[in-house]
Amino acid sequence: MSKELIFEARQLTKHFGPTVALNKVDFKVYKGQITGLIGENGSGKSTITSIAAGMQPATEGEMFFQGQSHKPSSMIEGAKTGIGMIVQEQGTVSGLTVAQNIFLGEENKFRTMGIIHASKMNKAAKEALDAIGFTGVDPSRSIDSLNMQDRKLVEIAKVIYNKPDMLVVDETTTALSQQGRTIIYDIMKRMREENKAVVFISHDLQELMDTCDTLTVLRDGNLITTLEKDQMKEETIKKHMVGREMKGDYYRSDYDGTIDPQVVLDIDNITTGTGLLKNFSLKVHKGEILGIGGLSDCGMHELGKAIFGEEKILRGKVTHITSGDQITTAREALDHSMGYVSKNRDKEALVLTASIQDNILSAGIDKIANKLGVIIPKNRKAYVNKQVQELSIKCASVEQNVQYLSGGNKQKVVFGKWIGRDCDILILDCPTRGVDIGVKAAMYQLIYRMKQQGKTIIMISEELPELIGMSDRLIIIKNGQLSGEFARSEVLNENMIIDVMI
Amino acid sequence: MKKKLLALVLSAVMVFSMTACSSKSAEESTTTATPTEVAAEDAAATQAPGTSVVTLDKSWPTEKVLIGFECFDTTDDQFLAIQKYYEYLEQYFNFDVMYSESIASAEDELKFIENCASAGAKAVIGYYNVSGAEAVQLCADKGMYYWGGADKAIIYDKFADNEYYLGGYDGGNADYDSGYAMAKALIDQGCEKLVYTSGGRDFGIDFFIDRSEGFYAAVEEAKASNPNIEVIYDVSGWPGTDAFTADQTKVCDMEFDGLACSTTAAVWFQPLSTVGKINTVKMATMGSVGDLYKDFVEGGIVTALVYENEEVQFGGAIPAILNAVAGNGDANRNGGKAANYKVDRWIVTSADQYNAIYDKHSAGEYFVTAEEVAKCIVNFNPEASYATFEEVYSAKTLAAAVGQ
Amino acid sequence: MDKSIVIDETNSKSSKINYSTIISKLSPYAGLVLSIVVFQILTGGKLLTISNLQSLTNQVIITALVAIGAVYVFGIGCFDMSLGSLVCLGSVVGGMVAIATGNIFFAFLVCMIIPIAAGIIKGIFASYVEVPFFIFTIVLGMVINAFVLVILGKETTLYLENAVTPIKTFNFTEMTVINVLVLGGFYLLCLFLFNYTGLGIRVKMLGGNYDAAKQTGMNITKIKITAFLVSALGVGLAAFLILIRVRTVGYSTAVSTGNDVMVALVLGGMPISGGPRTKISAGIIGAATITVLNSGLAIMGLSTGTIQICRGIVFLAVVLVASFSYRTKMLPR
DSSP states (O other), rough: OOOEEEEEEEEEEEEEEEEEEEEEEEEEEETTTEEEEOOOOTHHHHHHHHHHTTTSSEEEEEETTTEEEEOOOSSSHHHHHHHEEOOSSOOSOOOOOOOOHHTTTGGGGGGEEEEOHHHHHHHHHHHHHHTTTOSSSTTSGGGGGGGGGHHHHHHHHHHHHHSEEEEEEESSSSSSSSHHHHHHHHHHHHHHHTTTTEEEEEEEEHHHHHHHHEEEEEETTTTEEEOOOEOOHHHHHHHHHHOOOOOOOOOOOOOOOOOOEEEEEEEEEETTTSSSSSSSSEEEETTOOEEEEEOOTSSSSHHHHHHHTOEEEEEEEEETTTOOOOOOHHHHHHHTTTEESSOOOIIOOTTTBHHHHHHHHHHHHHHHHHHSOOHHHHHHHHHHHHHHHHHOOOSOOSBBBGGGHHHHHHHHHHHHHHHTTSEEEEEEEEETOOOOOHHHHHHHHHHHHHTTTOOOOEEEOOHHHHHHHOSSSEEEEETEEEEEEEEEOOOOOOOHHHHHHO | HHHHHHHHHHHHHHHHHHHHHHHHHHTTTSOOOOOOOHHHHHHHHSSSOOOOOOTTTOSSSOOOOOEEEEEEEOOOHHHHHHHHHHHHHTTTTOEEEOOOOOSSSHHHHHHHHHHHHTOSSSSEEEOSSSHHHHHHHHHHHHTTTEOOOEEEHHHHHHHHTTEEEEEEEEOHHHHHHHHHHHHHHHHTTTOEEEEEETGGGGGTOOOHHHHHHHHHHHHHHHHHHOOOOOOEEEEOOOOOOOHHHHHHHHHTSSOOOOOSSOOOTHHHHHHHHHHHHHOEEEEEEEESSHHHHHHHHHHHSSSEEEEHHHHHHTTTHHHHHHHTTTGGGGGOBBBBBBEEEEEEEEOSSHHHHHHHHHHHHHTTTSSSHHHHHHTTSSSTOOOOOOOIIIIITTTTHHHHTTTT | OOOGGGGOOOOOOOOOOHHHHHHHHHHHHHHHHHHHHHHHHHHOOTTTTTHHHHHHEEEEHHHHHHHHHHHHHTTOOOOOHHOOOOOHHHHHEEEHHHHHOOHHHHHHHHHHHHHHHHHHHHHHHHHOOOOHHHHHHHHHHHHHHHHHHHTTTSSSSEGGOOOOOOOOOOHHHHHHHHHHHHHHHHHHHHHHHHHHHHHHHHHHHHHHHHHHHHHHHHHHHHHHHHHHHEEEEEEHHHHHHHHHOOOEEEEOOOOOOOHHHHHHHHTTTTTTTTTTTTOHHHHHHHHHHHHHHHHHHHHOOOOHHHHHHHHHHHHHHHHHGGGGGGGOOOOOO
């Protein structure tokens, strides 16, 4: 069965100033296949697809699509030739309805004599949504009434509606719930059956191994190898990605789940303003890594916020036992040596347009200012550089804007912000999302080290493997209620937990 | 990178075109005017008694004198008329005027004076003055002459003996008289129901207050003999604002036969036409003789125009300044004190009078000619003195002028 | 340093020298230098005479003082349209006090206290009320203007001449020295507060991303009020300086200051929506640029129309160059 080539990049090269993002890469995509692309941050995987989609031009090299020379000057041109792209970032426009978002820029299809027929648009939108299996959504609703995942599904509907010949899924699945992921897998399978092509970029090794027919590994802008299905083994892939053997354990190496009896935080019968948590109670013990898991809208994210004082609590209270004080605002939480890494990195954990330095300093001003409130440059530099070095934040200088960093480095800056404060209690919400393997490993070890220093970590995550791998105690929340609690053990596996989650 | 280069080139082009713009406008200051008619009168001037080596051909003063002119509204009719007159004089005398932008506050005024000093101006004409004595003091400190404000006690009293203060014309109670004259003109023409636009009176602006007082005083006097006379409505504020337009609409519904404007009557032409009252209402207004009112004066609609003739009122600045710069400042002075010769406003009440003025100006001629101006300047006329100023300016009433 | 954490040393792709950011950072300075050079040439050297330089300090100081203080307010993302009116109010009430008491010190206190009180009100409003802030400031400006009219009553202008006991007139040199000292002092104070205390970082974060700023635990109300207080200092100083130099205050005082400040900030490279690119230098560089521009154009003796065209062109050119940094695309990850 000969495979037909749909897309080919020859000697594709891309320079960003002195940085070489792609180095003479020869990349082939075949019809009727799901081709996976994996690599660390900065390996160039997103660069290839963004050049193919028309987001930016290549520095050297050629591309061919469906046998023709392919040189799109804009995303619209790229889309016209038949390449559809779904990305990690938010692509819907606030303030419009679902239907308007799907047909953004194509309203003329529904325009007669200058008036746009909303009912026609809504009908077409419903068809588009049904086509991807996202039922139960009224297209005339405002997009703002949907949560992040559903908004992403609307984007997907938009892309699929245009019937692309080659679909690129760029690190989208990490932000999606199970429902969303299933929808994408179904779309990919369907495209394969229709003899079209899919390029699937993800950090999730397991997911790639399950869905892809071939897997291409990039490292430092070079194409290292392409593996067939039978060659895909976790260790092999990791080795190709990183370039050397990964030594040591990924998560913790111990299975000691003993919990100190001393309680540091008492969450007493709280009901949050969003209504997602109802009469929820929890005690957090000193020095434990408390994992919190569940489906994405079970209320665990709100719990994290509520503990930090960032979520309105209608009934009940959060008490910091050691001091006896109630925590109701972020300021109070900080004063009690608490820290919070938000799930929403770009919107809540970082000020994107600010420098690395300012972001790291922003939570630690009281730590470096002297009695008069004056910050001596020497202290400031020392504080920032300590974090940059210890976390190996890759940047040209600390004055660089955070928005130019890769996902992993951004997360390191967020960590640096809170670690610099030497918080006793750290709440982490999806701390390794959108972060590549190398950085993930570093973070897990950092978390474990903090535990060894006696700090308390609350880790909220949608990735079961990391919860199982890291927690001393793992609780599962379902529909705002505590649904299960597991102690750390070697035999703990995902199935046991999923039973309780759903 | 290409786009950025393009943007840089574009901005460079813009900046260079601005430089080109500026050198062009520097040449603009001398206007074109036909000097043919002037030549004959030219000869006459040089025959006048005196040593006159200097001629009216822009050769004197040998070094061009830069004069600053401070104004309140650069689009105002009167201001434009003054500009034209100075351009006429610039054909004969070697001076240049730098006009300010529309000055609003005291700081802007001082800023302008400082800029004049830096530009090398020798004098400033205070057509508008908001900071009172401060502006004059600043000029003096900078070594510039100040012309104007002779009818403002806070200025004249303080600086009368200061050599840098040239004084100017004294309009007396000009504004009060203007308001009075407008009311009187309308009443004499038979109007009984009057509407008055009071402009900036309610904002505390002096000359509007004075005009209003004059107007109402005349109305009160007239009431004694004719009790039917009354002011049925008083419109406050500036034309163009919503409040003014609202008032205007209201007035158009009323029955009246006389309208007096301390701002300008021009904004009433269209509304009154629309309601068909344009031929039944007589209008009196402050303003200049120009295109704006011509048709309406000829049509008998605007029956009284209180006109500050630019040559008589503001023309005297030029000879005074040129005298001072040449070192003959004494000739300007009234008994050792700054000049404060009286001038009258011209109250134009007929189309004949209006057209006499209009036609003369259209032909590029003026009632105070270059020769008469030269009479006040010592370098042309060694006998020039304060009396000459009075002769040339104070005596130039409407009757004297139009009788020419 | 724990070796096990350092795994991805090979990952150096995220470094990149951002030429566009450098251009946009330098463009305000370039604009100022260019303006000075161009106008020195066009005015035939009259721009930089000693006497005109002294005049320039008079002309720059009001806008500069208000603009430097305004950097804090715009920095936290609040658009303040009431600054000009506030200067007017401060000057007028200060003037009334000066005339009534003949005491320059009392006048100074009044000039400072009024804007400070207004600043606190603005800060409270910005922290607790949901109405878009700039609408509030527009209304505030109108209310203040009306109030000034009321308290002035029949007299449109107040002359310091009429003070009960004569108030010292400062001559040219004295005024220049005062200007330089006050401007320099205020600038250094603002620079210090911004760069050497936590205030600067907090202002930048607050303007950049409200949610992230809140999560760093800062006291948002306190920061907002502090920003308004700093701005009020600038306004008060400006009001006082107008009073003692011009010695004439009234309804039209500082009528163009509000606009001038906004133009100055843009010319100085300050992002109008605030955030992390806020810099104190914008206030003073921008004010200096406008002043050189206006003074140069006036000395050249151009007609009003030409002056306005030139101003517009320069403004456009500077904004164009300054907007470079907004156009760079991000590295895809």
